[in-house]
Each structure stands twice: as C-alpha cells, then as structure tokens.
Amino acid sequence: MERVLVTGGCGFIGSHVVDRLVDAGVDVRVLDSLHPLSHREEPGYLNRAADYVFGDVCDAEVVTRCLDGIDTICHQAAMVGLGLDVRDVVDYVRHNDFGTAVLLRALAGAPRVRRLVLASSMVVYGEGRYRCAEHGVVTPGPRRPEQLEAGAFDPPCPVCARQLEAEPVPEAAPLDPRNVYAATKVHQEHLCGAVARETGLPLTILRYHNVYGARMPRDTPYAGVASLFRSALEVGRPPQVFEDGSQLRDFIHVDDVAEANVRALEAEPVVEGAFNVASGDPRTVLDLARALAAGFDEAPAPEVTGRYRLGDVRHVFASPALASERLRFKARTSFADGMRAFARAELR
Numbered sequence: 001m002e003r004v005l006v007t008g009g010c011g012f013i014g015s016h017v018v019d020r021l022v023d024a025g026v027d028v029r030v031l032d033s034l035h036p037l038s039h040r041e042e043p044g045y046l047n048r049a050a051d052y053v054f055g056d057v058c059d060a061e062v063v064t065r066c067l068d069g070i071d072t073i074c075h076q077a078a079m080v081g082l083g084l085d086v087r088d089v090v091d092y093v094r095h096n097d098f099g100t101a102v103l104l105r106a107l108a109g110a111p112r113v114r115r116l117v118l119a120s121s122m123v124v125y126g127e128g129r130y131r132c133a134e135h136g137v138v139t140p141g142p143r144r145p146e147q148l149e150a151g152a153f154d155p156p157c158p159v160c161a162r163q164l165e166a167e168p169v170p171e172a173a174p175l176d177p178r179n180v181y182a183a184t185k186v187h188q189e190h191l192c193g194a195v196a197r198e199t200g201l202p203l204t205i206l207r208y209h210n211v212y213g214a215r216m217p218r219d220t221p222y223a224g225v226a227s228l229f230r231s232a233l234e235v236g237r238p239p240q241v242f243e244d245g246s247q248l249r250d251f252i253h254v255d256d257v258a259e260a261n262v263r264a265l266e267a268e269p270v271v272e273g274a275f276n277v278a279s280g281d282p283r284t285v286l287d288l289a290r291a292l293a294a295g296f297d298e299a300p301a302p303e304v305t306g307r308y309r310l311g312d313v314r315h316v317f318a319s320p321a322l323a324s325e326r327l328r329f330k331a332r333t334s335f336a337d338g339m340r341a342f343a344r345a346e347l348r
Contacts, residue, residue, distance in 0.1 A: 003027040004265060005070045007057050007103065008077030009050065010034060010043055012215050012348070013119065013208070016258040017074060022049045024262065031055060031066045032077065035095075038217055043348060045215060057099035060106060067110040072265055075103060076119045078188070081181060081224065089180045096184035097191065104195045115202045116192060117264045122169075122209045122250070122276070124186045126176035128316035130164040132157040140164065142178060148308045153243045155314055166248055168282075168319035171207070171274045179311030189274070202270035206260055209278040209318055212338065213254030214345035225285060226251065227347065229292050229302075238300035239293065242312070245286030245304045250278040250317040253333035253342075263327045275323040279331040282317035291335070295343025 004021055008014040009030030021028045028050040034042060046052065055062035057077045067073075079095040107113055132138050140155030147153075157164055177183040189205055196203035212226035218234075229239035260277045283291075289302035323329045 002071040003029065003069055004072045004074055005029050005031060005066055006074045006076060007031045008075075008119075010046060010052070011038055011076060012213075012217065013211060013254055013257055014076035015043070015045060015047070015215055016213070016254050017076065017261045018047050018050050020258045020262050021265070022047050029053065029066060029070065031057060031062070033057070035079075037079070039348070043215070058094060058102050060102050063102055063106045064109065067106055067113065070110065070113055072115050072117070073103070073107075073113060074117045074119075074261060074265060075100065078119065078185075079181075086180065092180050092184045097187045100188045100191050104191060107195070107199070107201065113201065115204070115265070115270050116196065117204045117206065117261060118188060118192050120189055120205050120207045120274070121182070121185045122207050122278070122316055122318060123179070123182035124175045124177060124189065124207060125169050125173055125316055126178040126182065127155060127313045128248075129167040129169040129173055130155065130315075131167055132160065132162055132164055134162065135159045138164065139174065139176065143310070143314070145310065148310075151244070151306065153246070153308070153314055166315035166317070168280075168317055169276070170319050171276055171322055178313055202272050204264040204271060205274040206264060206277045207274060207318075208257055209250040209252050209276065211252055211254050211257050212342055214342075215254070215348050218347040226288060226292070226342065229289050230342065230347065233292060233296050233299050233343075236300065239289040239302040240307075241286055241289050241302050241304045242307050242309065244306065245284055245289070245302070247285045247312075248282045248315040248317050249285060249288075250280070250282050251288060251335060251338070252277065252279045252331055253338040256331040256333055259332075260323065260327065260329045263329045267327060271326050273326070275327060275329075276318035276320055277323060277329070278318035278320045279333075279335070280318070280320040281335055283335055288339070291339035292343055295340055
C-alpha cells in the first residue's frame with residue numbers, strides 16, 4: 001500500500017482502521033462529514049498522523065479532491081442501523097447509495113487507484129441460512145406481524161411449516177434484504193460490483209457481522225444492540241431484550257474487524273470477492289445482555305420484553321471459513337474477553 005483514502009474514517013469502525021494503517025506506516029487520508037447522527041463534536045480519538053478532510057462523500061468536488069494521489073480506497077462511510085421508521089429511507093439512500101455512486105464516478109478520473117475495499121454488512125442476507133429436516137436448505141419468507149404478536153419468532157419451513165434449524169450463512173447465500181438499511185447495503189455492493197467489472201478495478205467486499213467495541217456511539221436508535229445495552233447499563237437501567245432473546249448473532253470485536261480491513265488492503269495479489277467478517281462463535285442476544293451486565297457492579301438483570309421490530313430478522317450468523325482461507329483472517333478476541341473489555345470501554 002502507498003496512500004489510502006478511508007471514507008468514514010472518524011467513525012466507530014473507520015477510526016480503528018485508520019489507527020491500524022497509521023501504525024503500519026501507511027500514509028492515510030480520511031474523508032468524513034462528522035454527521036450529527038454520529039458525532040456531536042470532533043472526536044478526541046482521531047489519529048493526528050492521518051490527513052483529515054471534513055466533507056460529505058456526496059459532494060463530488062470534495063471527493064475528487066480527496067482522490068488526488070490515492071492508491072487504495074477503504075469505503076466505510078455509511079448511515080448504519082435499522083433507523084427509526086421508513087421516513088429514514090431518503091437519508092439511508094443518500095448517504096449509502098448516492099454517496100457510493102459519487103465516489104465511483106470520481107474514480108473514473110483517478111486511474112492511480114488500484115483497489116477498493118467496501119464495508120458491507122451481514123444484513124444483506126436478511127434471514128440467515130435455515131435447514132428443514134425434510135426439504136433441506138430453505139429460505140423463509142418475511143415474518144408476519146400476527147406470528148410475532150403470538151410469540152412465534154422462529155420462521156417455519158415455507159414448504160411444510162415445520163421447525164427449522166439455523167446454520168452458518170456462507171458468502172454464496174442469496175441476498176435478501178429485509179429493511180431499508182439492508183437494501184442500501186445490497187445496492188452498494190451491486191454498484192461497486194458493476195463499476196469494478198466495467199473498469200477492471202479490483203473489489204473486496206467485507207460483510208461485517210455484529211461489531212462492538214470502544215468508540216461505539218451511545219444513546220442513539222441508529223447504534224448497534226451492544227451499544228444500546230451498554231448505554232442502558234451505564235445509567236442503571238436493565239437492557240431491553242426484544243423477542244425472547246434467543247436470536248442468534250455473531251458478535252465480533254472492532255479490533256478484529258480493523259484487522260480484516262488491513263488484510264484486505266494489503267493482500268498481494270489483491271483478493272477479490274465478498275467475505276464474511278465474523279468470529280464463528282454465534283451467541284444469543286440474551287447472552288450479550290447478560291455478559292455485559294456481568295461487567296457492571298450491581299447491574300440490573302436484562303428484561304426480555306417480547307417486543308419486536310418488523311425489520312429485524314431472527315437468526316443470522318456466519319461461516320468465517322472463506323475469509324480464513326483467502327484473506328488469512330481469523331478473529332482473535334473471544335466473546336468473554338471482548339465483553340469484559342467493552343463493559344468499560346469508552347463510548348462516543
């Protein structure tokens with residue numbers, strides 16, 4: 001690597017990527033809008049060895065200027081989370097899809113750029129991978145409100161309505177977004193893929209699973225579940241666990257995610273394709289709440305509420321085998337160690 005542009009490099013994951021790159025002696029430029037949904041002020045943790053441009057990835061002039069002298073792009077900038085309601089759709093499409101399109105168009109005038117690493121998400125899969133004892137691997141349809149109201153949270157087999165067994169989802173699984181954020185991440189992948197095919201620009205897509213760690217934003221509905229639970233515990237409130245708490249996810253520490261990005265950015269030759277960035281150790285959401293509560297003195301026990309969000313999915317966790325084989329990436333932080341550290345980590 002020579003010079004890397006990290007979009008969204010002031011954010012939760014992006015800032016950790018910047019730190020890793022700087023520590024490796026890489027010349028780093030950051031483009032970040034310091035959007036008020038994520039930042040109330042300029043964060044104190046910014047790595048001053050990097051070159052910062054505070055601007056919008058949707059601004060073509062700013063993006064073109066940032067690409068000057070850049071060899072590699074690490075595209076982290078995005079609006080994340082499930083959001084408040086469908087009225088967020090315009091903001092998600094603007095920040096995630098339009099911003100990516102502006103970046104891709106600017107690449108046409110930046111022939112020096114020789115690879116693009118895109119931060120994607122496990123949300124592109126929708127529901128994870130399920131197996132029916134009779135019909136094999138099946139794809140459940142969207143969960144219906146009447147099922148959820150009755151406490152039937154696990155999707156049935158779409159053929160025989162039997163109970164299904166959740167399995168790790170591989171990268172080859174069909175993409176099936178179930179909410180607005182997920183739809184924009186799929187579109188990001190498709191936009192980058194289309195331009196990469198037309199221009200020959202090597203593209204690596206990293207599908208993050210549930211990332212947690214220091215610098216997560218606190219007290220915002222756009223934050224991840226780990227941050228919401230941690231924020232509640234800090235003020236003495238019990239974490240509010242939706243459904244019955246048995247939803248399976250793969251929780252991966254941000255240090256490991258930063259390492260996956262560095263592997264993708266440094267790989268020679270370039271490793272193209274989509275890769276799950278996951279620990280391979282699925283846990284329930286209730287496991288997460290209990291592990292975080294254990295890190296606080298006299299913390300209230302988590303409350304399982306039975307509430308649900310239609311945009312949520314039941315189970316989604318990954319096979320990390322392909323990333324291990326081709327990127328030589330393997331998560332190192334255990335769930336227990338990561339949760340102990342996160343209980344005391346600094347949030348944004």
